[in-house]
Amino acid sequence: MHRVRVRVVEDALDANATIARANRADFDRHGVAVLNVMSAPGAGKTTLLERLLRDGLGDLRVGVLEGDVEGSLDADRLAHLHVPVTQLNTGSGFGGECHLDANMVRSALPSVPLEDLDLLIVENVGNLVCPAEFRLGEDARIMVSSVTEGDDKPGKYPLMFRACELVVVNKIDLLEHVDFSMERFDGFLDTVHPGVERLRVSARTGEGLDALRDWLVALPDRAAAPA
Amino acid sequence: MHEFSIASAVVDTAVKHAAGRRVTVVSLRCGRLRQVVPDALDFAFGIVARETVCEGARLDQELVAAQLRCDACDRGWEIEVPAFRCPTCGTADVAVLSGEELEVESIEVSETEEAGCTV
Numbered sequence: 362m363h364r365v366r367v368r369v370v371e372d373a374l375d376a377n378a379t380i381a382r383a384n385r386a387d388f389d390r391h392g393v394a395v396l397n398v399m400s401a402p403g404a405g406k407t408t409l410l411e412r413l414l415r416d417g418l419g420d421l422r423v424g425v426l427e428g429d430v431e432g433s434l435d436a437d438r439l440a441h442l443h444v445p446v447t448q449l450n451t452g453s454g455f456g457g458e459c460h461l462d463a464n465m466v467r468s469a470l471p472s473v474p475l476e477d478l479d480l481l482i483v484e485n486v487g488n489l490v491c492p493a494e495f496r497l498g499e500d501a502r503i504m505v506s507s508v509t510e511g512d513d514k515p516g517k518y519p520l521m522f523r524a525c526e527l528v529v530v531n532k533i534d535l536l537e538h539v540d541f542s543m544e545r546f547d548g549f550l551d552t553v554h555p556g557v558e559r560l561r562v563s564a565r566t567g568e569g570l571d572a573l574r575d576w577l578v579a580l581p582d583r584a585a586a587p588a
Numbered sequence: 589m590h591e592f593s594i595a596s597a598v599v600d601t602a603v604k605h606a607a608g609r610r611v612t613v614v615s616l617r618c619g620r621l622r623q624v625v626p627d628a629l630d631f632a633f634g635i636v637a638r639e640t641v642c643e644g645a646r647l648d649q650e651l652v653a654a655q656l657r658c659d660a661c662d663r664g665w666e667i668e669v670p671a672f673r674c675p676t677c678g679t680a681d682v683a684v685l686s687g688e689e690l691e692v693e694s695i696e697v698s699e700t701e702e703a704g705c706t707v
Binding site for chain 1: 590593594597598600601602604605606612616621622623670671672673680682689690691692693694695696697698699700
């Protein structure tokens, strides 16, 4: 027996990137813009979607792909909003992947009515690390961070706060009750991702949601425009 | 905890290139910006590699420094913490030259020769 060194020089995430490109090609063919929504567990992604979808996103036909480790609690919450919701579970029995990857999204696509959509919102699994590594074939990524998580999160999880085009600070209605300094948060954010767009909202009271709605409504046009 | 996801991707890449041969070493170039904890990745690799041709293989990790260059003033520098603004001119027109690698650089495989020739 002898040993041989084999030169590889391949990004370990190439396989994911290849599938993400295939997803993207499918989305483009159907003229669907795709948004990947990421956050820690409990930052309010689902409540935010509930609120936004309840009042609609202009004339956009919206669909949701719900990523969860287990169960369909989030999909159930969105079920009454009259938008197509597809549940995607990453778990099999106990435990499961802590993020969505391109292949999981690909496997769910047959259940997503792409031909009837202008915008597909993918709600990623709540997690502040892994989702940043895996592109899904999306046009844009939003990072939702709530004031109850503390103002140091961009400094502690720079991968996530760099891997997005928009940072949404949620639960601002609780600002007076928590030790959260917006200035400090912005300072951390400016260090890890200078100049990234940011919006401050409360999914509960609706404050700031008009600006977020405008951002989302403009996404399909931005996605279609040549880079 | 993303070390498990990364370890899976690394093992998959190694398995693909091993083409059925047993892998003894996987050499990985890992950028600082990936925020990988080497010990955690090593641990995850050992578990994920089980029941694949990578089982028992050693994972060699080369940490690649995070090098930035300012497009505005052309200054180049290395960062130890995730700060992406030019320390000289303060702009955010900063290019990441290195530090985002997650590259399986090579693998070492053992090849069994004809019967009687094993050394």
